[in-house]
Amino acid sequence: MQTSTDVFAKVRGHDRSAVLAAAREAGVLPYFHVLSSPAMPVVEMEGAERIMLGSNNYLGLTGDERVMQGAEQALHRYGTGLTGSRLLNGTIPLHLELEREIAEWMETEDAIVFSTGHQANLGTLGTLLGPGDTVIVDAGDHASILDGCLLSRAKLRPFRHNRLDKLEKMLDRAQGDGGGVLVVVDGVFSMEGDIAPLDSICELCERYGARLMVDEAHGAGVLGARGAGTAELLGVADRVDLRMGTFSKSLASCGGFVAGSHEVIDYLRIYSRAFLFTASAVPAAVGAALAALRVVRSPDGPPLLARVLENAQHLRDGLHERGFTVVAPQRLPAEAAVQAHAPGVRTSAEGERTIVTPIVPVLVGDDWKAALLWRALYDAGVFVNTALHPAVPPGGALLRTSVMATHDRETLDRALDTFARVKHEFESEHGPLPGPERP
Numbered sequence: 001m002q003t004s005t006d007v008f009a010k011v012r013g014h015d016r017s018a019v020l021a022a023a024r025e026a027g028v029l030p031y032f033h034v035l036s037s038p039a040m041p042v043v044e045m046e047g048a049e050r051i052m053l054g055s056n057n058y059l060g061l062t063g064d065e066r067v068m069q070g071a072e073q074a075l076h077r078y079g080t081g082l083t084g085s086r087l088l089n090g091t092i093p094l095h096l097e098l099e100r101e102i103a104e105w106m107e108t109e110d111a112i113v114f115s116t117g118h119q120a121n122l123g124t125l126g127t128l129l130g131p132g133d134t135v136i137v138d139a140g141d142h143a144s145i146l147d148g149c150l151l152s153r154a155k156l157r158p159f160r161h162n163r164l165d166k167l168e169k170m171l172d173r174a175q176g177d178g179g180g181v182l183v184v185v186d187g188v189f190s191m192e193g194d195i196a197p198l199d200s201i202c203e204l205c206e207r208y209g210a211r212l213m214v215d216e217a218h219g220a221g222v223l224g225a226r227g228a229g230t231a232e233l234l235g236v237a238d239r240v241d242l243r244m245g246t247f248s249k250s251l252a253s254c255g256g257f258v259a260g261s262h263e264v265i266d267y268l269r270i271y272s273r274a275f276l277f278t279a280s281a282v283p284a285a286v287g288a289a290l291a292a293l294r295v296v297r298s299p300d301g302p303p304l305l306a307r308v309l310e311n312a313q314h315l316r317d318g319l320h321e322r323g324f325t326v327v328a329p330q331r332l333p334a335e336a337a338v339q340a341h342a343p344g345v346r347t348s349a350e351g352e353r354t355i356v357t358p359i360v361p362v363l364v365g366d367d368w369k370a371a372l373l374w375r376a377l378y379d380a381g382v383f384v385n386t387a388l389h390p391a392v393p394p395g396g397a398l399l400r401t402s403v404m405a406t407h408d409r410e411t412l413d414r415a416l417d418t419f420a421r422v423k424h425e426f427e428s429e430h431g432p433l434p435g436p437e438r439p
């Protein structure tokens, strides 16, 4: 006798199905489009060339000869896969070299390499935190951070995005929770492209005796004189307990890492289930990440960092001039510890320092309008990413544009002209888009 309901019932008539069906029918679904060329500044998608403004390939290293060779040599030396966990048969010398070089880059005692960035967060938070602990997260943190927190069953205390007063309130409340306290923030937020005020966050964590972990997925290989990330740029690398990063963005591969003290990293090597109970990344991925890291740390690294950040400023300014709502250049703290000489940092006559990260979101507001605008841009030869609710708050739909160091000016200007033309046609049919000042 069957009394239970079908667990698959939820896949029919769920709350996203109607929107999905309508978007598919209207031909404006911005997801799952197929790339049929290498990940370059201009790609081929579905039979046409499109300017790629929707990748995380910030340094453009996926097509770099040295990185391709790193992948190729690893493939030929170690084969297509390792068929086992790092603990057992899945560790090759490239893993150990990569971990050592990441630790040098991050200036930490040790580092551990996971098969993906998502697993790095899951396997760190789910292991270091337990039901008696408290984890305080920025509401804009990446989903993999939230997944790690949920897995740990620690008490979760989210605070409003980048609001230090709210963070302090949570730190104060956590004093009464009775366990250890960890604060986790993104260094650069993946949708908005803004930077966490790590100097003030460090100060608060120190005052309240909390540990701090920073997700540098979009900061490592982008910010700081050595490209070591947001903590380096803001001069607080030695005050952050754990720094996580991925190989799937600037490092042109796939995989993730966590860098910190030897005792914590070694504990993860023995206890982290997302590290132990999964196959090690394929050799080509490890070889590519190592080769890309070596490019970033070579004399060729800083000019690449400078180029991606100059391109970001150019794209932001160009979109702003053409009447789109984009973020203002990010103000950096005035303290001496901030690396004023790092690539991309601008200092005004009044001494104010700003930077524009390679993530340049264009606010649209309405979900449907964002999907229509995405389609118009796609048809005109520009690919961007689309973030709709629940990835962003209701009414906060945005087109997430991002640049690469290898975009040349002519290509970026062509994309900007396309944006202007599409905006004009779009507004005459669908009404105004938000103006240059944020509502």
Ligand SMILES: Cc1ncc(COP(=O)(O)O)c(C=O)c1O
Binding pocket: 116, 117, 118, 119, 121, 142, 144, 186, 190, 215, 217, 218, 246, 247, 248, 254, 255, 256
């Ligand atoms: C901030 C942040 N953290 C973690 C991840 C997960 O990294 P990966 O895609 O390498 O698994 C991502 C990527 O989507 C990210 O943007």
